[in-house]
Amino acid sequence: MRTILLIGAGKSTSYLLQYLLQNAEKEKLHILVGDKDPNNAIKLLNNHPSSTAIKLDIFNEDQRVNAIKKADLVISMLPARFHIEVAKDCLAQGKNLVTASYVSPEMEQLDQQVKNKGLIFLNEIGVDPGIDHMSAMKVIHDIREKGGKMVLFESFTGGLIAPQSDTNLWNYKFTWNPRNVVVAGQGGAAKFIQEGNFKYIPYNKLFRRTEFLDIEGYGKFEVYANRDSLKYRNAYGLEDVLTLYRGTIRRVGFSKAWNMFVQLGLTDDSYVLDNSEHMTYRAFINTFLPYSPTDSVELKLRHYLKIDQDDIMWGKLIELDLFNDQKTLGIANATPAQALQSILEQKWTLDQDDKDMIVMYHKFGYLLEGKKHQIDSSMVTIGQDTRYTAMAKTVGLPLGIAALKILNKQITTAGVIIPILKDVYEPILKELEDHDIVFTEKSVPYLGYNPQKEESTI
Numbered sequence: 001m002r003t004i005l006l007i008g009a010g011k012s013t014s015y016l017l018q019y020l021l022q023n024a025e026k027e028k029l030h031i032l033v034g035d036k037d038p039n040n041a042i043k044l045l046n047n048h049p050s051s052t053a054i055k056l057d058i059f060n061e062d063q064r065v066n067a068i069k070k071a072d073l074v075i076s077m078l079p080a081r082f083h084i085e086v087a088k089d090c091l092a093q094g095k096n097l098v099t100a101s102y103v104s105p106e107m108e109q110l111d112q113q114v115k116n117k118g119l120i121f122l123n124e125i126g127v128d129p130g131i132d133h134m135s136a137m138k139v140i141h142d143i144r145e146k147g148g149k150m151v152l153f154e155s156f157t158g159g160l161i162a163p164q165s166d167t168n169l170w171n172y173k174f175t176w177n178p179r180n181v182v183v184a185g186q187g188g189a190a191k192f193i194q195e196g197n198f199k200y201i202p203y204n205k206l207f208r209r210t211e212f213l214d215i216e217g218y219g220k221f222e223v224y225a226n227r228d229s230l231k232y233r234n235a236y237g238l239e240d241v242l243t244l245y246r247g248t249i250r251r252v253g254f255s256k257a258w259n260m261f262v263q264l265g266l267t268d269d270s271y272v273l274d275n276s277e278h279m280t281y282r283a284f285i286n287t288f289l290p291y292s293p294t295d296s297v298e299l300k301l302r303h304y305l306k307i308d309q310d311d312i313m314w315g316k317l318i319e320l321d322l323f324n325d326q327k328t329l330g331i332a333n334a335t336p337a338q339a340l341q342s343i344l345e346q347k348w349t350l351d352q353d354d355k356d357m358i359v360m361y362h363k364f365g366y367l368l369e370g371k372k373h374q375i376d377s378s379m380v381t382i383g384q385d386t387r388y389t390a391m392a393k394t395v396g397l398p399l400g401i402a403a404l405k406i407l408n409k410q411i412t413t414a415g416v417i418i419p420i421l422k423d424v425y426e427p428i429l430k431e432l433e434d435h436d437i438v439f440t441e442k443s444v445p446y447l448g449y450n451p452q453k454e455e456s457t458i
Contacts, residue, residue: 007034013392080104135429
């Protein structure tokens with residue numbers, strides 16, 4: 001019997017646990033789930049005979065080490081900043097580790113020690129990062145194997161609501177960590193390469209510099225740039241590529257509307273609001289507007305943002321109940337971003353009948369025998385319900401599949417790694433297809449640089 005320790009039983013673990021439990025008998029697995037509230041795990045485990053839920057406080061070193069000692073492999077579903085303590089324990093105890101999070105500098109520093117012990121610390125094996133790496137590298141390697149030279153790579157992912165649940169004016173609800181949505185794009189200018197030129201978009205312009213894409217059967221979407229598109233240039237072997245651009249997918253119109261919050265200062269997370277706990281929604285909005293002894297909050301806001309009362313942008317603000325003078329934030333010492341998140345969660349939490357959707361799209365441009373070619377690759381996955389979501393599926397299944405491949409010695413590359421090697425991504429992508437996570441690839445005329453990318457929505 002082999003034991004997999006899963007640390008953290010949050011929203012993204014439903015499909016992961018389902019997958020592991022379905023394979024428990026065949027693979028001789030025992031699934032040990034540690035969470036600070038074991039009830040979170042108990043609900044998902046449903047008394048499965050090959051599982052145990054335990055109380056595990058990640059800040060209690062004895063609890064953490066004792067749980068890791070019992071495992072053959074550890075899957076950490078903790079917030080990214082807590083992985084490093086788990087990783088150090090896994091290194092000390094000689095246990096393999098799998099996470100869906102970006103490799104932190106602290107994690108990267110463990111690489112040689114992990115290699116020395118012959119261990120595998122596989123990170124970035126969720127959806128984005130994760131499935132994006134694997135699906136991109138598959139096509140890039142295929143292009144190179146037939147003699148092609150990459151000149152363009154664009155990659156976009158979005159967690160959205162499914163078309164049948166698209167019932168608000170924003171065409172959006174939270175399908176993952178709301179905080180990450182509210183503070184997206186902060187901490188520096190977005191950076192990418194366009195036709196051999198470095199490009200930068202400051203945060204205050206980020207949501208007005210969008211490009212558009214069409215996904216067959218699902219319509220039109222927009223994309224805003226990720227903070228650092230060049231992060232994987234070396235890892236992907238794209239040092240000489242002329243265009244390298246990564247971004248986040250939203251429905252058309254979202255970015256223009258979100259930009260209102262940015263321009264008002266509502267997404268700022270650098271200071272706290274006085275008396276925020278008792279501040280009404282209306283007072284919160286008024287805090288960022290000029291004083292007037294006569295003008296209403298609504299009138300001041302429309303004037304500040306230069307929008308008319310019949311503008312769809314105004315309708316989107318009204319829909320969020322931002323001018324309510326009865327509802328209070330209820331959060332002490334809240335930053336503007338935390339206050340905004342609290343308001344949005346009242347409107348953008350998935351309803352019982354809602355389904356979410358993951359959309360991923362890659363564009364590959366390459367030279368072959370003196371001619372330019374392009375491949376477009378896309379994937380759409382729709383969730384089952386609010387527990388078995390598309391987000392949980394695309395995060396959890398790659399984690400579960402990778403864990404078994406490591407236990408069964410089908411993935412053997414030691415060190416702190418991400419899934420860009422063929423022997424890692426190939427078997428995982430193949431099994432994901434059995435779960436209807438499938439990419440559609442098609443050759444299209446080479447489009448290259450699109451001048452509208454920079455000017456379309458400024």
